[in-house]
Amino acid sequence: MRIREARLDDWSAIWPFMRDIAAAGETFSWDRDISEERARERWFPELPGRTVVAVDDDGAVLGTAVSGPNHEGPAGHVATASFMVDAARAGRGVGRALGRHVLDQARADGFRAMQFNAVVETNTRAVALWRSLGMEIVATLPQAFHHPAHGYVGLHVMYQLL
Ligand SMILES: CC(C)(COP(=O)(O)OP(=O)(O)OC[C@H]1O[C@@H](n2cnc3c(N)ncnc32)[C@H](O)[C@@H]1OP(=O)(O)O)[C@@H](O)C(=O)NCCC(=O)NCCS
Numbered sequence: 517m518r519i520r521e522a523r524l525d526d527w528s529a530i531w532p533f534m535r536d537i538a539a540a541g542e543t544f545s546w547d548r549d550i551s552e553e554r555a556r557e558r559w560f561p562e563l564p565g566r567t568v569v570a571v572d573d574d575g576a577v578l579g580t581a582v583s584g585p586n587h588e589g590p591a592g593h594v595a596t597a598s599f600m601v602d603a604a605r606a607g608r609g610v611g612r613a614l615g616r617h618v619l620d621q622a623r624a625d626g627f628r629a630m631q632f633n634a635v636v637e638t639n640t641r642a643v644a645l646w647r648s649l650g651m652e653i654v655a656t657l658p659q660a661f662h663h664p665a666h667g668y669v670g671l672h673v674m675y676q677l678l
Pocket of ligand 1: 537543598599600601602605606607608609610611612613632634635636639641642644645
């Protein structure tokens with residue numbers, strides 16, 4: 517597996533699993549029926565936003581991440597990021613590799629901290645993964661996310677100095 521900058525022509529490989537993740541409504545604070553156009557705008561932000569893909573030896577896209585400044589001006593040194601791995605490729609280390617890459621890149625870009633704004637508390641796989649990469653839960657916003665199976669659950673704000 518390797519991680520490289522995403523190209524616009526990766527979109528056709530990203531959108532099918534992104535659409536499924538959004539439609540499930542379990543992990544992302546997006547409309548479950550988000551349009552393809554809106555999703556693409558969110559995943560390919562203006563510079564200095566960065567979009568990467570994890571690809572296998574055949575070049576197939578396994579997962580993707582987007583990162584960039586979480587704030588502007590005096591708080592512009594805090595980065596944020598989002599991650600999606602194709603469910604068919606989950607549990608093979610893609611999320612961990614993307615997480616490590618994004619944290620290293622943010623450090624190299626001069627950001628002083630990383631903030632994940634909205635990690636659903638029932639997304640225990642993601643919470644454990646981000647904690648193992650040094651992210652800490654600094655707050656949990658009670659009932660901030662309406663989960664299709666669990667009802668109103670908390671959203672973690674996770675943070676680490678880089
Ligand atoms: C969360 C997500 C990015 C993780 O990606 P992934 O490629 O499956 O993760 P990895 O294979 O790197 O596994 C990471 C950890 O998850 C755990 N894990 C893996 N498979 C698991 C499973 N089937 N059940 C529970 N935990 C599992 C392992 O503890 C693993 O840690 P390890 O490296 O010490 O073994 C991915 O599941 C995803 O895209 N989910 C939907 C969108 C989402 O939740 N994005 C993040 C929002 S904060």
